Amino acid sequence: MRPDETPAESSGVAAAATVTRVRATVGYNLAYVALGVGLGLLAATDAPAPAALRAGAVPVAAYALSTFLTKGSASVADAVHDRAVDEDNPSTERVAAAVDRLGVDVCWSLFVAELVCGLAIAGWVAVRVGAAWPLWVVSATGLLGFVYSYPPRLKERGLWNHVVTTGVDVGAVVLATAALVAGRLPAAAAVAGAVVFAYTFGYHLVHQAADAHYDRGAGVETFATRAGVPRTLAVAAGCTAVAAGGSVALGYPLVAVASLLVTAWYVHLYRLSRGRPPKGRTDAVADRFDVARVATALNAAAAAAVWVRAVAPAPTPLW
Numbered sequence: 001m002r003p004d005e006t007p008a009e010s011s012g013v014a015a016a017a018t019v020t021r022v023r024a025t026v027g028y029n030l031a032y033v034a035l036g037v038g039l040g041l042l043a044a045t046d047a048p049a050p051a052a053l054r055a056g057a058v059p060v061a062a063y064a065l066s067t068f069l070t071k072g073s074a075s076v077a078d079a080v081h082d083r084a085v086d087e088d089n090p091s092t093e094r095v096a097a098a099v100d101r102l103g104v105d106v107c108w109s110l111f112v113a114e115l116v117c118g119l120a121i122a123g124w125v126a127v128r129v130g131a132a133w134p135l136w137v138v139s140a141t142g143l144l145g146f147v148y149s150y151p152p153r154l155k156e157r158g159l160w161n162h163v164v165t166t167g168v169d170v171g172a173v174v175l176a177t178a179a180l181v182a183g184r185l186p187a188a189a190a191v192a193g194a195v196v197f198a199y200t201f202g203y204h205l206v207h208q209a210a211d212a213h214y215d216r217g218a219g220v221e222t223f224a225t226r227a228g229v230p231r232t233l234a235v236a237a238g239c240t241a242v243a244a245g246g247s248v249a250l251g252y253p254l255v256a257v258a259s260l261l262v263t264a265w266y267v268h269l270y271r272l273s274r275g276r277p278p279k280g281r282t283d284a285v286a287d288r289f290d291v292a293r294v295a296t297a298l299n300a301a302a303a304a305a306v307w308v309r310a311v312a313p314a315p316t317p318l319w
Contacts, residue, residue: 016110018098019079020072024292029071029173031299033064035196036174038306039189040181060180063125066138067173069118074145076111080104081149082220089214091286115142129180141172158223162204170197192250192306198243199259199298205236206266207291213282229273229281237266252309258301262294 017023037060079086079095086096099107122138144164148154154164170193178189205223208215209232212224224232244259269288273281 015098015101019076021075028295028299031303032173034303036177037181038310039178041310043182043186059125059128062121066118066121069114070138070142073111073114077146078149080107085218137172137176141168156221162201165204166201169200195243195246199240202236202239203294205232206289210286213279233266233270237263252305254305255302258298
């Protein structure tokens, strides 16, 4: 056990949770689901026989679990593949240590178990709602999650890295959940999904910037290693500012305020990183940016804004 570990962290269960990245992802994934449910409810009143009213909340919850498990399997695959890289990165060394504690064979068993369970649950949802697309979406998520780390290794495909990871978050979780609730994909949900895509793209970029120096040293080529930390932060700030503008246009001021605050934080990190050596730039971001907190805050703000609109009575016209 390392000096900074507690007995609980050194257990096999805790190590499994670490390679699956449960603590870092559960909050913002739950917020994604809540957002998707809210977007579906907004359209449920004008959708014929909404799925949520036919089958209840169980298929929606089951689908959410299937995506959690499938995305978790992708985290395990990434932890196994990049163990050597993670060992030299202060922000990910716990993941490498967890792989060592469990052993590679156990990690692959965990990968298979999560993937198979995720697909099985998605199959049950597909049968329950009478549509095959939930199984196909989760299957695509599992495939993309594996090739993210293994050939063709989307992780090292520049901006395609973030197009894929953001697309999975928004498409496979938010929009798919909205479609389950409403019985179809509401046009309003797709438009709102573009705003979510913009700010999600931003925090994925910053999360990568926090690893840039260590990725470069390990020979891992990413958008952040090529563009540099300051430029990556500038792109992230721009994406999040676009999300703020889109939120204003759609009438979601809470999301606009949250996005503007995060944009300002990215600008602060940009200014802080300039003039520092490469390692100092990466460490400055890693020490001050927590993707789990930022993602959860943005997604929770979006979910709260949508739910308020979904459950609030329509305003009475003044004329």
